[in-house]
Amino acid sequence: MSLPLSMRPEPETGVALEFRGVTKSFGPVVALDGFSHRFEPGRVHALMGRNGSGKSTLVKMLAGVFPPDAGEIRLGDTPCRFDGPADAFRAGIVTVHQELSLVPNLSIGENIVLGRLPQRRRAGLRVVDWPALFARAQAQLEAMGLDLDPRAPVATLSVGQQQVVEIVKAMAFQPAVLLLDEPTSALATREVRLLFDLVRRLKASGVTMLYITHRMSELFEIADTCTVLRDGVRIGALDMATASHGAIVEMMFGEAAHEVPRRRSPARGRPVLSVRGLNRAGAFHDIGFDLHAGEVLGIAGLLGSGRTEVLRAIVGADRAESGSVRLHGREMFGARPRDLRAAGLGYAPENRKEAGLVQSLSTADNICMAAAGSVARRGFLTRAMERPLVREQIDDLRIKAGDPELPVSALSGGNQQKVVIGKWMATAPTVMLFDEPSRGVDIRAKRQIFEIIWRKAESGLAALFVSSELEEVLEVADRVLVMRHGRIVAEVDPAATTLTELYGLCMEGTRA
Ligand SMILES: Nc1ncnc2c1ncn2[C@@H]1O[C@H](COP(=O)(O)OP(=O)(O)OP(=O)(O)O)[C@@H](O)[C@H]1O
Protein backbone atom coordinates (compact mmCIF):
# COMPACT_ATOMS: atom_id res chain seq x y z
CA MET A 1 0.00 0.00 0.00
CA SER A 2 1.42 3.40 -0.86
CA LEU A 3 0.69 6.57 1.08
CA PRO A 4 -0.60 9.68 -0.71
CA LEU A 5 2.33 11.97 -1.42
CA SER A 6 1.39 14.57 1.17
CA MET A 7 1.43 11.96 3.94
CA ARG A 8 4.80 10.46 3.17
CA PRO A 9 7.41 11.19 5.82
CA GLU A 10 9.91 13.71 4.48
CA PRO A 11 13.48 12.44 4.67
CA GLU A 12 15.21 14.26 7.49
CA THR A 13 17.69 16.75 6.18
CA GLY A 14 21.22 15.47 6.53
CA VAL A 15 24.54 17.14 5.94
CA ALA A 16 26.58 17.21 2.76
CA LEU A 17 30.18 16.11 2.80
CA GLU A 18 32.65 18.09 0.79
CA PHE A 19 36.26 17.44 -0.19
CA ARG A 20 38.31 20.41 -1.42
CA GLY A 21 41.68 19.65 -2.99
CA VAL A 22 42.47 16.82 -0.58
CA THR A 23 45.91 15.24 -1.00
CA LYS A 24 47.62 12.43 0.89
CA SER A 25 50.99 10.82 0.21
CA PHE A 26 52.85 7.93 1.75
CA GLY A 27 56.51 8.58 1.02
CA PRO A 28 56.80 8.69 -2.77
CA VAL A 29 53.27 7.29 -3.32
CA VAL A 30 50.57 9.91 -3.88
CA ALA A 31 47.56 7.94 -2.66
CA LEU A 32 45.06 10.77 -3.19
CA ASP A 33 45.82 13.72 -5.43
CA GLY A 34 43.88 16.98 -5.07
CA PHE A 35 40.51 15.28 -4.66
CA SER A 36 37.49 17.62 -4.78
CA HIS A 37 33.90 16.43 -4.65
CA ARG A 38 30.63 17.15 -2.88
CA PHE A 39 28.63 14.16 -1.58
CA GLU A 40 24.97 15.07 -1.08
CA PRO A 41 23.07 13.84 2.00
CA GLY A 42 20.47 11.09 1.92
CA ARG A 43 22.16 9.32 -0.96
CA VAL A 44 24.44 6.32 -1.38
CA HIS A 45 27.66 7.35 -3.10
CA ALA A 46 29.77 4.56 -4.53
CA LEU A 47 33.53 4.98 -4.77
CA MET A 48 35.04 2.88 -7.51
CA GLY A 49 38.59 2.34 -8.66
CA ARG A 50 41.05 -0.49 -9.15
CA ASN A 51 43.14 -1.84 -6.29
CA GLY A 52 45.41 0.84 -4.87
CA SER A 53 43.55 3.78 -6.45
CA GLY A 54 43.06 5.62 -3.14
CA LYS A 55 39.54 4.67 -1.99
CA SER A 56 40.44 3.48 1.51
CA THR A 57 42.81 6.42 1.93
CA LEU A 58 39.92 8.81 1.29
CA VAL A 59 37.70 7.00 3.78
CA LYS A 60 40.43 6.82 6.43
CA MET A 61 40.98 10.60 6.38
CA LEU A 62 37.30 11.14 6.94
CA ALA A 63 37.34 8.56 9.74
CA GLY A 64 40.17 10.40 11.49
CA VAL A 65 42.76 7.64 10.96
CA PHE A 66 45.19 10.22 9.55
CA PRO A 67 44.85 13.85 8.43
CA PRO A 68 45.19 15.05 4.81
CA ASP A 69 48.55 16.55 3.78
CA ALA A 70 46.72 19.36 2.02
CA GLY A 71 43.15 20.44 1.33
CA GLU A 72 40.03 20.44 3.43
CA ILE A 73 37.09 18.17 4.27
CA ARG A 74 33.84 19.87 5.33
CA LEU A 75 30.78 18.38 6.95
CA GLY A 76 28.02 20.87 6.21
CA ASP A 77 29.54 24.22 7.11
CA THR A 78 32.06 22.80 9.53
CA PRO A 79 35.62 21.96 8.51
CA CYS A 80 36.61 18.48 9.74
CA ARG A 81 39.88 18.39 11.60
CA PHE A 82 39.86 15.19 13.53
CA ASP A 83 42.19 14.33 16.30
CA GLY A 84 41.98 10.57 15.81
CA PRO A 85 39.14 8.10 15.07
CA ALA A 86 37.29 8.74 18.35
CA ASP A 87 37.01 12.39 17.40
CA ALA A 88 35.53 11.61 13.97
CA PHE A 89 33.15 9.24 15.65
CA ARG A 90 31.90 11.94 18.01
CA ALA A 91 31.21 14.08 14.93
CA GLY A 92 28.81 11.35 13.74
CA ILE A 93 31.10 9.63 11.24
CA VAL A 94 30.81 5.87 11.57
CA THR A 95 33.04 3.54 9.58
CA VAL A 96 33.11 -0.11 8.61
CA HIS A 97 36.75 -0.53 7.61
CA GLN A 98 37.96 -2.87 4.87
CA GLU A 99 40.24 -4.77 7.23
CA LEU A 100 38.29 -6.27 10.10
CA SER A 101 38.79 -4.39 13.33
CA LEU A 102 36.90 -6.32 15.99
CA VAL A 103 38.63 -7.30 19.21
CA PRO A 104 39.00 -11.09 18.85
CA ASN A 105 39.17 -11.93 22.57
CA LEU A 106 36.04 -10.02 23.51
CA SER A 107 32.56 -11.41 23.05
CA ILE A 108 30.40 -10.53 20.05
CA GLY A 109 28.11 -8.52 22.35
CA GLU A 110 30.95 -6.49 23.88
CA ASN A 111 32.29 -5.71 20.43
CA ILE A 112 28.92 -4.43 19.27
CA VAL A 113 28.48 -2.03 22.18
CA LEU A 114 32.16 -1.23 22.65
CA GLY A 115 32.55 2.18 24.25
CA ARG A 116 28.89 2.31 25.28
CA LEU A 117 28.57 -0.49 27.81
CA PRO A 118 25.17 -0.29 29.54
CA GLN A 119 25.60 0.28 33.27
CA ARG A 120 23.51 -0.18 36.37
CA ARG A 121 24.03 0.65 40.04
CA ARG A 122 24.77 -2.06 42.56
CA ALA A 123 25.50 -1.17 46.17
CA GLY A 124 26.15 2.40 45.11
CA LEU A 125 28.66 1.36 42.42
CA ARG A 126 28.33 1.54 38.65
CA VAL A 127 28.68 -1.91 37.15
CA VAL A 128 28.26 -3.18 33.61
CA ASP A 129 24.74 -4.45 33.06
CA TRP A 130 25.68 -7.70 31.34
CA PRO A 131 22.16 -9.09 30.82
CA ALA A 132 21.12 -5.78 29.22
CA LEU A 133 24.26 -5.76 27.06
CA PHE A 134 23.71 -9.26 25.72
CA ALA A 135 19.97 -8.72 25.24
CA ARG A 136 20.61 -5.57 23.22
CA ALA A 137 23.31 -7.23 21.12
CA GLN A 138 21.07 -10.24 20.53
CA ALA A 139 18.25 -8.04 19.23
CA GLN A 140 20.63 -6.25 16.88
CA LEU A 141 22.06 -9.53 15.58
CA GLU A 142 18.58 -10.87 14.97
CA ALA A 143 17.66 -7.77 12.99
CA MET A 144 20.46 -8.76 10.61
CA GLY A 145 19.13 -12.32 10.44
CA LEU A 146 22.08 -13.69 12.41
CA ASP A 147 21.68 -16.62 14.71
CA LEU A 148 24.78 -16.03 16.85
CA ASP A 149 25.40 -16.19 20.58
CA PRO A 150 26.39 -12.67 21.71
CA ARG A 151 28.43 -14.25 24.50
CA ALA A 152 30.72 -16.16 22.11
CA PRO A 153 34.16 -14.67 21.47
CA VAL A 154 34.62 -12.97 18.10
CA ALA A 155 37.64 -15.21 17.47
CA THR A 156 35.22 -18.11 16.84
CA LEU A 157 33.58 -16.37 13.85
CA SER A 158 34.35 -16.74 10.16
CA VAL A 159 35.39 -13.68 8.19
CA GLY A 160 31.87 -13.30 6.79
CA GLN A 161 30.30 -13.45 10.23
CA GLN A 162 32.80 -10.91 11.55
CA GLN A 163 31.89 -8.66 8.68
CA VAL A 164 28.22 -8.80 9.65
CA VAL A 165 29.10 -8.08 13.28
CA GLU A 166 31.10 -5.02 12.14
CA ILE A 167 28.05 -3.82 10.25
CA VAL A 168 25.71 -4.46 13.17
CA LYS A 169 28.13 -2.50 15.36
CA ALA A 170 28.19 0.47 12.97
CA MET A 171 24.42 0.46 12.59
CA ALA A 172 23.98 0.49 16.36
CA PHE A 173 25.21 4.08 16.41
CA GLN A 174 23.08 6.73 14.77
CA PRO A 175 25.52 8.01 12.17
CA ALA A 176 25.30 11.26 10.20
CA VAL A 177 27.83 9.87 7.74
CA LEU A 178 28.32 6.15 7.22
CA LEU A 179 31.46 4.88 5.48
CA LEU A 180 31.31 1.31 4.23
CA ASP A 181 34.64 0.09 2.84
CA GLU A 182 33.84 -3.23 1.13
CA PRO A 183 31.32 -4.36 3.72
CA THR A 184 30.19 -7.31 1.63
CA SER A 185 33.44 -8.80 0.35
CA ALA A 186 32.90 -11.99 2.38
CA LEU A 187 29.11 -11.95 2.53
CA ALA A 188 26.81 -14.31 0.70
CA THR A 189 23.63 -13.20 -1.06
CA ARG A 190 21.30 -13.36 1.91
CA GLU A 191 23.42 -11.17 4.19
CA VAL A 192 23.93 -8.66 1.40
CA ARG A 193 20.13 -8.35 1.09
CA LEU A 194 19.81 -7.61 4.81
CA LEU A 195 22.57 -5.01 4.69
CA PHE A 196 20.91 -3.29 1.74
CA ASP A 197 17.63 -3.07 3.65
CA LEU A 198 19.44 -1.29 6.47
CA VAL A 199 21.24 1.02 4.06
CA ARG A 200 17.94 2.01 2.45
CA ARG A 201 16.45 2.81 5.84
CA LEU A 202 19.40 5.03 6.77
CA LYS A 203 19.21 6.73 3.42
CA ALA A 204 15.58 7.65 4.03
CA SER A 205 16.60 9.29 7.30
CA GLY A 206 19.11 11.53 5.54
CA VAL A 207 22.40 9.76 6.27
CA THR A 208 25.21 10.46 3.78
CA MET A 209 26.82 7.20 2.75
CA LEU A 210 30.04 6.33 0.96
CA TYR A 211 30.09 2.77 -0.31
CA ILE A 212 33.17 1.02 -1.65
CA THR A 213 32.76 -2.25 -3.50
CA HIS A 214 34.34 -4.32 -6.24
CA ARG A 215 31.06 -6.09 -6.94
CA MET A 216 29.59 -4.32 -9.97
CA SER A 217 26.12 -5.75 -9.53
CA GLU A 218 25.82 -4.17 -6.06
CA LEU A 219 26.65 -0.82 -7.50
CA PHE A 220 23.60 -0.79 -9.72
CA GLU A 221 21.41 -2.04 -6.95
CA ILE A 222 22.30 0.25 -4.05
CA ALA A 223 24.20 3.32 -5.27
CA ASP A 224 22.74 6.66 -6.41
CA THR A 225 26.02 8.07 -7.68
CA CYS A 226 29.40 6.64 -8.54
CA THR A 227 32.69 8.55 -8.23
CA VAL A 228 35.67 6.97 -9.94
CA LEU A 229 39.30 7.26 -8.83
CA ARG A 230 42.35 6.27 -10.81
CA ASP A 231 45.83 6.55 -9.26
CA GLY A 232 44.48 8.90 -6.61
CA VAL A 233 42.88 11.24 -9.13
CA ARG A 234 39.14 11.89 -9.43
CA ILE A 235 38.26 10.80 -12.96
CA GLY A 236 34.57 11.71 -12.79
CA ALA A 237 31.21 11.08 -11.19
CA LEU A 238 28.14 9.46 -12.71
CA ASP A 239 24.50 9.29 -11.81
CA MET A 240 23.70 5.59 -11.47
CA ALA A 241 20.29 6.06 -13.11
CA THR A 242 22.04 6.68 -16.43
CA ALA A 243 25.48 5.03 -15.91
CA SER A 244 26.51 1.90 -17.78
CA HIS A 245 28.77 -0.93 -16.69
CA GLY A 246 31.09 -0.27 -19.63
CA ALA A 247 31.44 3.44 -18.88
CA ILE A 248 32.43 2.77 -15.27
CA VAL A 249 35.01 0.13 -16.24
CA GLU A 250 36.47 2.46 -18.81
CA MET A 251 36.79 5.25 -16.25
CA MET A 252 38.42 2.86 -13.77
CA PHE A 253 41.04 1.43 -16.11
CA GLY A 254 41.36 4.13 -18.73
CA GLU A 255 40.36 1.78 -21.53
CA ALA A 256 37.37 -0.23 -22.63
CA ALA A 257 36.75 -3.69 -21.20
CA HIS A 258 38.22 -6.57 -23.18
CA GLU A 259 36.26 -9.59 -24.25
CA VAL A 260 36.51 -12.23 -21.55
CA PRO A 261 38.17 -15.40 -22.73
CA ARG A 262 36.06 -18.42 -21.91
CA ARG A 263 37.59 -21.29 -20.14
CA ARG A 264 39.03 -24.27 -22.03
CA SER A 265 37.27 -27.61 -21.74
CA PRO A 266 38.69 -29.22 -18.64
CA ALA A 267 40.64 -32.45 -18.85
CA ARG A 268 40.21 -34.37 -15.66
CA GLY A 269 43.00 -36.59 -14.38
CA ARG A 270 43.00 -39.13 -11.58
CA PRO A 271 41.79 -38.23 -8.07
CA VAL A 272 44.56 -36.64 -6.00
CA LEU A 273 42.58 -35.59 -2.95
CA SER A 274 39.94 -37.99 -1.67
CA VAL A 275 37.90 -37.05 1.37
CA ARG A 276 35.53 -39.55 3.00
CA GLY A 277 33.20 -39.34 6.00
CA LEU A 278 34.78 -36.20 7.44
CA ASN A 279 32.96 -35.15 10.59
CA ARG A 280 33.01 -32.64 13.37
CA ALA A 281 29.91 -32.36 15.53
CA GLY A 282 28.20 -29.00 15.10
CA ALA A 283 30.35 -28.02 12.11
CA PHE A 284 30.20 -30.53 9.24
CA HIS A 285 28.92 -34.03 8.67
CA ASP A 286 29.89 -36.90 6.43
CA ILE A 287 31.83 -34.78 3.94
CA GLY A 288 33.06 -36.82 1.00
CA PHE A 289 34.36 -35.95 -2.47
CA ASP A 290 37.18 -36.58 -4.93
CA LEU A 291 39.26 -33.77 -6.37
CA HIS A 292 41.01 -34.70 -9.61
CA ALA A 293 44.26 -33.49 -11.12
CA GLY A 294 43.56 -30.63 -13.53
CA GLU A 295 40.14 -29.96 -12.06
CA VAL A 296 38.69 -26.81 -10.49
CA LEU A 297 36.07 -27.92 -7.99
CA GLY A 298 33.84 -25.20 -6.52
CA ILE A 299 32.01 -25.24 -3.21
CA ALA A 300 28.92 -23.05 -3.00
CA GLY A 301 27.00 -22.31 0.18
CA LEU A 302 25.63 -19.54 2.34
CA LEU A 303 27.53 -17.90 5.12
CA GLY A 304 27.94 -20.42 7.92
CA SER A 305 27.20 -23.46 5.75
CA GLY A 306 30.53 -25.00 6.76
CA ARG A 307 32.67 -24.36 3.66
CA THR A 308 35.56 -22.74 5.48
CA GLU A 309 35.43 -25.25 8.34
CA VAL A 310 35.82 -28.16 5.90
CA LEU A 311 38.80 -26.55 4.21
CA ARG A 312 40.45 -25.82 7.54
CA ALA A 313 39.96 -29.41 8.66
CA ILE A 314 41.51 -30.78 5.44
CA VAL A 315 44.64 -28.67 5.83
CA GLY A 316 45.00 -29.50 9.51
CA ALA A 317 44.30 -25.97 10.77
CA ASP A 318 41.42 -27.39 12.85
CA ARG A 319 40.85 -31.00 13.83
CA ALA A 320 38.08 -33.16 12.48
CA GLU A 321 36.68 -35.90 14.73
CA SER A 322 36.67 -38.69 12.19
CA GLY A 323 37.05 -39.41 8.51
CA SER A 324 39.69 -39.95 5.90
CA VAL A 325 41.76 -37.49 3.87
CA ARG A 326 43.90 -39.17 1.20
CA LEU A 327 46.42 -37.01 -0.59
CA HIS A 328 48.11 -38.65 -3.60
CA GLY A 329 46.95 -41.97 -2.22
CA ARG A 330 48.42 -41.48 1.26
CA GLU A 331 46.22 -41.25 4.32
CA MET A 332 46.81 -37.80 5.85
CA PHE A 333 43.90 -37.49 8.28
CA GLY A 334 45.11 -35.57 11.33
CA ALA A 335 48.53 -34.87 9.77
CA ARG A 336 50.39 -31.73 10.75
CA PRO A 337 50.04 -28.74 8.39
CA ARG A 338 53.79 -28.92 7.73
CA ASP A 339 53.58 -32.53 6.52
CA LEU A 340 50.56 -31.76 4.38
CA ARG A 341 52.47 -28.91 2.79
CA ALA A 342 55.44 -31.15 2.12
CA ALA A 343 53.04 -33.58 0.42
CA GLY A 344 51.98 -30.83 -2.02
CA LEU A 345 48.93 -29.28 -0.37
CA GLY A 346 48.56 -25.48 -0.47
CA TYR A 347 45.92 -23.36 1.26
CA ALA A 348 45.09 -19.69 0.76
CA PRO A 349 42.86 -18.82 3.74
CA GLU A 350 40.01 -16.30 3.75
CA ASN A 351 41.43 -14.21 6.57
CA ARG A 352 44.52 -12.46 5.26
CA LYS A 353 44.97 -10.52 8.45
CA GLU A 354 45.34 -13.51 10.71
CA ALA A 355 46.24 -16.62 8.81
CA GLY A 356 47.38 -15.32 5.46
CA LEU A 357 49.99 -12.64 5.96
CA VAL A 358 52.42 -11.39 8.56
CA GLN A 359 51.59 -7.68 8.45
CA SER A 360 54.94 -6.52 9.86
CA LEU A 361 57.00 -8.46 7.29
CA SER A 362 57.78 -7.20 3.81
CA THR A 363 55.85 -8.21 0.71
CA ALA A 364 58.90 -10.19 -0.45
CA ASP A 365 59.24 -12.08 2.84
CA ASN A 366 55.54 -12.89 2.87
CA ILE A 367 55.73 -14.32 -0.64
CA CYS A 368 58.74 -16.45 0.27
CA MET A 369 57.54 -17.62 3.64
CA ALA A 370 55.60 -20.71 2.59
CA ALA A 371 58.10 -21.59 -0.13
CA ALA A 372 61.13 -21.37 2.14
CA GLY A 373 61.44 -25.13 2.40
CA SER A 374 61.35 -25.75 -1.33
CA VAL A 375 63.75 -23.08 -2.59
CA ALA A 376 66.26 -23.13 0.22
CA ARG A 377 69.34 -25.22 -0.36
CA ARG A 378 70.90 -26.68 2.76
CA GLY A 379 68.16 -25.13 4.86
CA PHE A 380 68.63 -21.43 4.29
CA LEU A 381 67.24 -18.98 1.84
CA THR A 382 69.40 -16.23 0.39
CA ARG A 383 68.17 -12.96 -1.12
CA ALA A 384 69.53 -14.09 -4.49
CA MET A 385 67.33 -17.20 -4.43
CA GLU A 386 64.35 -15.17 -3.33
CA ARG A 387 64.45 -12.43 -5.88
CA PRO A 388 63.28 -14.32 -9.01
CA LEU A 389 60.58 -16.04 -6.97
CA VAL A 390 59.23 -12.74 -5.69
CA ARG A 391 59.45 -11.09 -9.14
CA GLU A 392 57.57 -13.96 -10.76
CA GLN A 393 54.64 -13.66 -8.34
CA ILE A 394 54.51 -9.85 -8.46
CA ASP A 395 54.49 -9.93 -12.28
CA ASP A 396 52.15 -12.90 -12.56
CA LEU A 397 49.55 -11.38 -10.26
CA ARG A 398 50.32 -7.76 -11.18
CA ILE A 399 50.74 -6.83 -7.53
CA LYS A 400 51.02 -3.06 -7.11
CA ALA A 401 53.85 -2.96 -4.58
CA GLY A 402 56.17 -0.01 -5.02
CA ASP A 403 58.99 -1.63 -3.08
CA PRO A 404 58.60 -5.33 -2.21
CA GLU A 405 60.94 -4.83 0.75
CA LEU A 406 58.37 -2.57 2.51
CA PRO A 407 55.89 -4.04 5.03
CA VAL A 408 52.93 -5.74 3.38
CA SER A 409 50.62 -3.58 5.53
CA ALA A 410 51.42 -0.64 3.22
CA LEU A 411 49.64 -2.40 0.32
CA SER A 412 46.01 -1.73 -0.49
CA GLY A 413 43.52 -4.42 0.54
CA GLY A 414 43.24 -6.02 -2.88
CA ASN A 415 46.99 -6.14 -3.36
CA GLN A 416 47.41 -7.86 -0.01
CA GLN A 417 44.95 -10.47 -1.19
CA LYS A 418 47.10 -11.08 -4.26
CA VAL A 419 50.14 -11.58 -2.02
CA VAL A 420 48.25 -14.35 -0.17
CA ILE A 421 47.71 -16.13 -3.50
CA GLY A 422 51.30 -15.47 -4.63
CA LYS A 423 52.71 -16.86 -1.43
CA TRP A 424 51.07 -20.21 -2.08
CA MET A 425 51.65 -20.31 -5.80
CA ALA A 426 55.37 -19.90 -5.03
CA THR A 427 55.32 -23.29 -3.26
CA ALA A 428 54.24 -24.95 -6.54
CA PRO A 429 51.51 -27.05 -4.88
CA THR A 430 49.85 -30.00 -6.63
CA VAL A 431 46.60 -29.54 -4.70
CA MET A 432 45.48 -26.05 -3.78
CA LEU A 433 42.55 -24.95 -1.63
CA PHE A 434 41.38 -21.37 -2.22
CA ASP A 435 39.05 -19.80 0.33
CA GLU A 436 37.57 -16.58 -1.13
CA PRO A 437 40.61 -15.89 -3.34
CA SER A 438 39.04 -12.85 -4.98
CA ARG A 439 37.92 -11.11 -1.81
CA GLY A 440 38.45 -7.38 -2.26
CA VAL A 441 40.21 -7.53 -5.63
CA ASP A 442 39.06 -5.38 -8.53
CA ILE A 443 37.27 -6.90 -11.50
CA ARG A 444 40.34 -7.08 -13.65
CA ALA A 445 42.58 -8.52 -10.95
CA LYS A 446 39.84 -11.05 -10.24
CA ARG A 447 40.04 -12.20 -13.83
CA GLN A 448 43.82 -12.47 -13.56
CA ILE A 449 43.51 -14.65 -10.47
CA PHE A 450 40.95 -16.90 -12.19
CA GLU A 451 43.15 -17.19 -15.25
CA ILE A 452 46.09 -18.19 -13.09
CA ILE A 453 43.94 -20.86 -11.42
CA TRP A 454 42.83 -22.15 -14.85
CA ARG A 455 46.35 -22.05 -16.25
CA LYS A 456 47.76 -23.99 -13.30
CA ALA A 457 44.85 -26.45 -13.59
CA GLU A 458 45.80 -27.00 -17.21
CA SER A 459 49.25 -28.03 -16.11
CA GLY A 460 47.77 -30.47 -13.61
CA LEU A 461 46.96 -28.50 -10.44
CA ALA A 462 43.91 -29.76 -8.57
CA ALA A 463 42.08 -26.73 -7.17
CA LEU A 464 39.27 -26.46 -4.64
CA PHE A 465 37.56 -23.09 -4.79
CA VAL A 466 35.23 -21.47 -2.26
CA SER A 467 33.49 -18.16 -2.88
CA SER A 468 30.52 -16.31 -1.40
CA GLU A 469 29.70 -15.00 -4.84
CA LEU A 470 27.70 -17.69 -6.57
CA GLU A 471 28.25 -16.10 -10.01
CA GLU A 472 31.91 -16.56 -9.45
CA VAL A 473 31.65 -20.21 -8.46
CA LEU A 474 29.64 -20.90 -11.62
CA GLU A 475 32.18 -19.08 -13.72
CA VAL A 476 35.38 -20.53 -12.32
CA ALA A 477 34.60 -24.14 -11.41
CA ASP A 478 34.28 -27.22 -13.64
CA ARG A 479 32.03 -28.88 -11.09
CA VAL A 480 30.23 -27.46 -8.06
CA LEU A 481 29.37 -29.01 -4.70
CA VAL A 482 26.60 -27.33 -2.71
CA MET A 483 26.90 -27.19 1.07
CA ARG A 484 24.07 -26.52 3.45
CA HIS A 485 24.10 -26.79 7.24
CA GLY A 486 27.44 -28.56 7.22
CA ARG A 487 26.53 -31.17 4.61
CA ILE A 488 27.17 -31.60 0.91
CA VAL A 489 23.62 -31.70 -0.43
CA ALA A 490 24.12 -31.53 -4.21
CA GLU A 491 26.60 -31.63 -7.04
CA VAL A 492 25.91 -29.57 -10.16
CA ASP A 493 27.42 -28.89 -13.56
CA PRO A 494 27.98 -25.11 -13.74
CA ALA A 495 27.47 -25.07 -17.50
CA ALA A 496 23.95 -26.41 -17.02
CA THR A 497 22.98 -24.49 -13.88
CA THR A 498 21.58 -20.98 -13.56
CA LEU A 499 22.37 -18.59 -10.75
CA THR A 500 18.79 -18.80 -9.49
CA GLU A 501 18.94 -22.60 -9.41
CA LEU A 502 22.21 -22.58 -7.49
CA TYR A 503 20.91 -19.99 -5.03
CA GLY A 504 17.80 -22.12 -4.54
CA LEU A 505 19.94 -25.17 -3.73
CA CYS A 506 21.96 -23.18 -1.20
CA MET A 507 18.83 -21.81 0.46
CA GLU A 508 16.48 -24.79 0.43
CA GLY A 509 15.02 -25.53 3.84
CA THR A 510 16.84 -22.63 5.50
CA ARG A 511 14.85 -19.82 6.96
CA ALA A 512 14.79 -16.82 4.64
N1 LIG B 1 50.04 3.06 5.40
C1 LIG B 1 50.51 3.14 4.15
N2 LIG B 1 51.83 3.22 3.89
C2 LIG B 1 52.32 3.30 2.64
N3 LIG B 1 51.54 3.28 1.54
C3 LIG B 1 50.21 3.19 1.70
C4 LIG B 1 49.62 3.11 3.01
N4 LIG B 1 48.28 3.03 2.87
C5 LIG B 1 48.04 3.06 1.53
N5 LIG B 1 49.20 3.16 0.83
C6 LIG B 1 49.32 3.21 -0.64
O1 LIG B 1 48.41 4.19 -1.13
C7 LIG B 1 47.81 3.75 -2.35
C8 LIG B 1 46.29 3.77 -2.22
O2 LIG B 1 45.89 2.77 -1.30
P1 LIG B 1 44.38 2.52 -0.85
O3 LIG B 1 44.43 1.56 0.28
O4 LIG B 1 43.72 3.83 -0.62
O5 LIG B 1 43.77 1.83 -2.16
P2 LIG B 1 42.30 1.27 -2.43
O6 LIG B 1 41.72 2.05 -3.55
O7 LIG B 1 41.54 1.22 -1.16
O8 LIG B 1 42.59 -0.20 -2.98
P3 LIG B 1 41.83 -1.64 -2.72
O9 LIG B 1 40.72 -1.71 -3.70
O10 LIG B 1 42.88 -2.64 -3.04
O11 LIG B 1 41.40 -1.69 -1.30
C9 LIG B 1 48.39 2.36 -2.63
O12 LIG B 1 49.44 2.49 -3.54
C10 LIG B 1 48.91 1.91 -1.28
O13 LIG B 1 49.98 1.01 -1.43
Ligand SMILES: [Mg+2]
Ligand atom coordinates in the same frame (compact mmCIF):
# COMPACT_ATOMS: atom_id res chain seq x y z
MG1 LIG C 1 40.88 -0.33 0.05
